Amino acid sequence: xxxxxxxxxxxxxxxxxxxxxxxxxxxxxxxxxxxxxxxxxxxxxxxxxxxxxxxxxxxxxxxxxxxxxxxxxxxxxxxxxxxxxxxxxxxxxxxxxxxxxxxxxxxxxxxxxxxxxxxxxxxxxxxxxxxxxxxxxxxxxxxxxxxxxxxxxxxxxxxxxxxxxxxxxxxxxxxxxxxxxxxxxxxxxxxxxxxxxxxxxxxxxxxxxxxxxxxxxxxxxxxxxxxxxxxxxxxxxxxxxxxxxxxxxxxxxxxxxxxxxxxxxxxxxxxxxxxxxxxxxxxxxxxxxxxxxxxxxxxxxxxxxxxxxxxxxxxxxxxxxxxxxxxxxxxxxxxxxxxxxxxxxxxxxxxxxxxxxxxxxxxxxxxxxxxxxxxxxxxxxxxxxxxxxxxxxxxxxxxxxxxxxxxxxxxxxxxxxxxxxxxxxx
Numbered sequence: 001x002x003x004x005x006x007x008x009x010x011x012x013x014x015x016x017x018x019x020x021x022x023x024x025x026x027x028x029x030x031x032x033x034x035x036x037x038x039x040x041x042x043x044x045x046x047x048x049x050x051x052x053x054x055x056x057x058x059x060x061x062x063x064x065x066x067x068x069x070x071x072x073x074x075x076x077x078x079x080x081x082x083x084x085x086x087x088x089x090x091x092x093x094x095x096x097x098x099x100x101x102x103x104x105x106x107x108x109x110x111x112x113x114x115x116x117x118x119x120x121x122x123x124x125x126x127x128x129x130x131x132x133x134x135x136x137x138x139x140x141x142x143x144x145x146x147x148x149x150x151x152x153x154x155x156x157x158x159x160x161x162x163x164x165x166x167x168x169x170x171x172x173x174x175x176x177x178x179x180x181x182x183x184x185x186x187x188x189x190x191x192x193x194x195x196x197x198x199x200x201x202x203x204x205x206x207x208x209x210x211x212x213x214x215x216x217x218x219x220x221x222x223x224x225x226x227x228x229x230x231x232x233x234x235x236x237x238x239x240x241x242x243x244x245x246x247x248x249x250x251x252x253x254x255x256x257x258x259x260x261x262x263x264x265x266x267x268x269x270x271x272x273x274x275x276x277x278x279x280x281x282x283x284x285x286x287x288x289x290x291x292x293x294x295x296x297x298x299x300x301x302x303x304x305x306x307x308x309x310x311x312x313x314x315x316x317x318x319x320x321x322x323x324x325x326x327x328x329x330x331x332x333x334x335x336x337x338x339x340x341x342x343x344x345x346x347x348x349x350x351x352x353x354x355x356x357x358x359x360x361x362x363x364x365x366x367x368x369x370x371x372x373x374x375x376x377x378x379x380x381x382x383x384x385x386x387x388x389x390x391x392x393x394x395x396x397x398x399x400x401x402x403x404x405x406x407x408x409x410x411x412x413x414x415x416x417x418x419x420x421x422x423x424x425x426x
Contacts, residue, residue, distance in 0.1 A: 022210070023143040023212075026142070027140050027152060029204065032207075035160070036163055036199040037132070037133035037200040038161060038163030039196035041130060041160075047171060047266075047276075049267055050276075051107075052116075055114065066381070066385030068120050068127070071124060072123065072124035073131040074131070078371050081371010083095060084368075089367070091205075093132055096131060097197045100193075101195070103123065104190045105190075107119060108191060132201075134377075136156060137156050139213070140153065140212075143215065149355050150301035150306075150351055150352070153294075161287075163196060167193075170192060171189050171279075177191070178191060213363065216363040220362060220364065243356050243360030244369070247306075247352075247353040247354065247356030247373070251357075254317065255346070256380045256381070256404075257317050257405070260387060260388040260391075262283075265279075265283070269335065285336045286339035290343035290346055297347055302355075307352075310352045310353065311415060315345075317342065321405020324338035324342070326398065357369075
C-alpha cells in the first residue's frame with residue numbers, strides 16, 4: 001500500500017505535466033460547484049433581512065439574519081477546515097454544502113409556520129453553505145505555484161458569478177413560484193438555495209478525485225524526506241506569521257465594511273419605495289462585482305503584488321461608502337454604482353488577502369489554518385450585520401455608509417506599517 005502511494009506521488013513529482021493536468025481538472029470541478037454555490041448565496045443576502053423584518057415587524061433587528069448567517073458560517077468554517085485537513089477537500093466541502101442546503105429548507109419551513117426561532121436556527125445552519133462556498137476557493141490553490149495562486153483563486157470565484165448574479169435576479173420569479181405552491185413569497189429564493197447548495201455538494205463528492213489537498217500534502221512530505229533542508233526555515237516562519245496577519249487583517253476589515261453596507265441597502269431601498277425586483281437588480285450588480293472581476297483581479301494580484309491590491313481595496317471601498325452616503329435615495333443608478341464599487345473593493349481585498357494566506361501556509365496545516373482564519377472573517381461579517389441595523393435605526397443609512405468607507409482606509413497604514421516592520425526584522 002505504502003509502496004503504491006510512494007510510486008503515485010513520485011509520478012506526480014517526476015511529471016510536471018501530470019500535476020498541471022490535475023490542477024486544471026480540480027479548477028474545473030471546483031468552478032462547476034461554484035456556479036451552484038453562487039446561486040445558493042443569493043437568498044440570504046437578498047431577502048434574509050426582509051424576511052426577518054416582516055416576521056419581527058421592526059427594522060432595528062433587520063441585521064440579525066445576516067449576523068446569524070455569518071455566525072453559522074464562522075462555526076462551519078472551522079469545522080469544514082478541520083474535516084478537510086483530516087479527510088480531504090472533497091469530504092469537507094461536500095458536507096458543508098449539503099448542510100447549507102438543509103438550512104435553506106429549514107428557512108422555508110420557518111416561513112410557512114411563521115416561527116422566528118426556527119428561522120434563526122435555520123439561518124445558522126444555512127451559513128454552512130456560505131462558509132463552504134468561500135473555502136472552496138482554497139481547493140484550487142493546493143496544486144498551484146506561487147505565481148498562479150491569485151489567478152487560481154479568482155478562476156473559481158469568477159464562476160460563482162454565474163449563480164450569484166442569476167440568484168438575486170430570480171428573486172421575483174422564485175417569489176411567484178413560492179406563492180403558487182403555498183409558500184410565503186420571501187421564502188421563494190431559499191427554494192433555489194436549497195437545490196443549489198445540495199447540487200454543489202454532490203458535484204464535489206462525485207467528481208473531486210483524487211483529492212488536491214491530499215496530493216499536495218503527500219508531495220510536500222516526500223520533498224521534506226528526500227530534498228535538502230532549507231537553511232532559511234526560521235526566516236520563512238517569521239514571514240509566514242506576518243503574511244497570515246496581513247492577509248487576515250485585509251479580509252476582516254473588507255468583510256465588515258461590505259456586509260454592513262450590503263445588509264442595510266435592501267431595507268433602505270424598501271423604505272424609499274423601491275420594489276423587490278429593483279432591490280434584486282442592485283444586489284445582483286453588487287454580487288456580480290464581488291465575483292465577476294476576479295480573473296482580472298487575480299492577474300493583477302499575481303503581477304502587481306498582494307500589498308498594492310490590498311491598498312486599492314481600501315480606496316475602492318471608500319468611494320463606495322461616499323457614493324452610497326450621498327446618493328439620492330430614489331437614484332437607482334447611483335445605488336448600483338455604489339454597491340458595485342462595494343463588491344469590487346471586497347473583491348480586491350478578498351483575493352489579495354486570500355493569496356497572502358495561501359502563500360503563508362503549508363499543505364500539512366493549510367486547510368485547518370484557513371478554516372480558522374475564515375472564522376474571524378465570518379465573525380467580522382456577523383458584527384457588521386448586527387451593528388448595521390442598529391446604526392441605521394439610530395442614525396441613518398448615510399451615516400452607516402460613510403462610516404464604512406472611512407473604516408476601510410485603516411487598511412492602508414496597517415499594511416504599510418506591517419511590511420516596514422517585517423523588512424526591519426528580516
